[in-house]
Amino acid sequence: MSSFHRYGIFLLLACSPWTAMAQATEMGTEVTVWVESGFAVANSQFSGRREMPLGTHEVVLSSGASGLNGIVVTSRRLLGFSSRALTWTKIELGVNEKVLERKILPTFTLIRTDHDLYGFRGVNGLWLKESLGVREKVRQSYCNDYGAVFITNERAVGFTPLLGGFASKPLDVHEQILGVDNDNGLIVVSTTRRTLVLGSRLSGWEEFD
Numbered sequence: 001m002s003s004f005h006r007y008g009i010f011l012l013l014a015c016s017p018w019t020a021m022a023q024a025t026e027m028g029t030e031v032t033v034w035v036e037s038g039f040a041v042a043n044s045q046f047s048g049r050r051e052m053p054l055g056t057h058e059v060v061l062s063s064g065a066s067g068l069n070g071i072v073v074t075s076r077r078l079l080g081f082s083s084r085a086l087t088w089t090k091i092e093l094g095v096n097e098k099v100l101e102r103k104i105l106p107t108f109t110l111i112r113t114d115h116d117l118y119g120f121r122g123v124n125g126l127w128l129k130e131s132l133g134v135r136e137k138v139r140q141s142y143c144n145d146y147g148a149v150f151i152t153n154e155r156a157v158g159f160t161p162l163l164g165g166f167a168s169k170p171l172d173v174h175e176q177i178l179g180v181d182n183d184n185g186l187i188v189v190s191t192t193r194r195t196l197v198l199g200s201r202l203s204g205w206e207e208f209d
Contacts, residue, residue, distance in 0.1 A: 029106075030083040033070030035060050040072040042081035042088065052079055052088040061099065067106025068122030073099055078111055078118055078127065085125030091118060103143050108161035110148050112138060117150060119159045119166065130157060130166035142180045142187060147198050149187050151177055156189055158198040158205060167204035169196055 032043045040052040040060070052072075054060070059075040072079040077090050093099075094115055101112035111118040117130040132138070133154060140151040150157040156177075157168045171177075171191070178190040189196040197206040 028067070029065055030068055031065045031070040031081055033063050033065045033072060033081060035063060035072065040079050040081075040088070042070050044081075044083040044086075046083055047086040050081065050086070050088060052081075052090070062102060064102070064104045066104040066109075069104065069107070069109055069120060071102070071104055071109045071111075071120065073102060073111065078120070080109065080120040080125060080127060082122050082125030084123055087125055089120075089125045089127060091127040091129065101141065103141075103148065105143060105145055105148075105161075107145070108148075108159070110143065110159060112141070112150070117157060117159070117166065119148075119161075121161055123162065128159075128165040130159075130168070140177070140180065142182075144182050144185075144187065146185045147187055149180060149189060149198060151180070151189070156196055156205070158187070160198065160201075160203070162201060164203040167198075169205050169207070 030044050034041050038054050040054060042050050054074065055076060061073045061075060063072040068083050070081040077092055079088055079090050081088050098114045099111060100114060103110045107122045109120040115132060117132065119128045136152045136154050138150050138152050142149045147158060147160045155168045155170045157166060159166050172193065176192045178192060181188045186197050186199045195208045
């Protein structure tokens with residue numbers, strides 16, 4: 001990537017607001033999450049105790065919290081609590097959909113299943129979803145406090161917690177990934193033909209030859 005392009009991206013980042021992300025990183029975990037008597041329970045200094053009822057045959061598989069958000073994964077749903085939205089939100093899993101990976105960061109959470117990618121924004125309590133193709137397989141994933149990237153056999157899929165949502169770049173048949181790096185808050189994907197850049201205050205991918 002040229003110094004001009006890199007400077008332009010850093011200037012864009014420096015001029016954009018990111019108060020919620022900075023606060024989450026500096027303040028530590030604002031949410032505590034646990035399960036009791038048929039409820040998923042969240043507690044924060046802003047909201048107090050908030051409950052989400054569980055179904056009769058709904059099994060809790062895992063839970064955790066970091067920064068602004070807390071997550072409960074069940075056999076049927078993904079439950080997310082935002083200390084800023086002060087409420088639980090949910091998204092249904094497909095029949096027989098299996099959770100393969102869970103990453104909880106200070107401002108967002110990512111869930112990967114055998115069919116889809118799910119992102120939860122701690123700043124506003126929204127769930128976002130990106131479906132994987134029938135033959136699409138995740139080969140590599142990378143996360144930091146500013147976003148996440150999944151490399152599949154077909155594309156590079158990025159997620160940013162403040163702007164946009166999931167954004168993807170198709171990969172050419174013969175295009176190979178050389179590396180995925182963190183560069184001052186940017187996630188930089190280097191391939192045999194280009195450089196792809198993803199940042200928390202970019203709404204999608206930036207591409208450079």
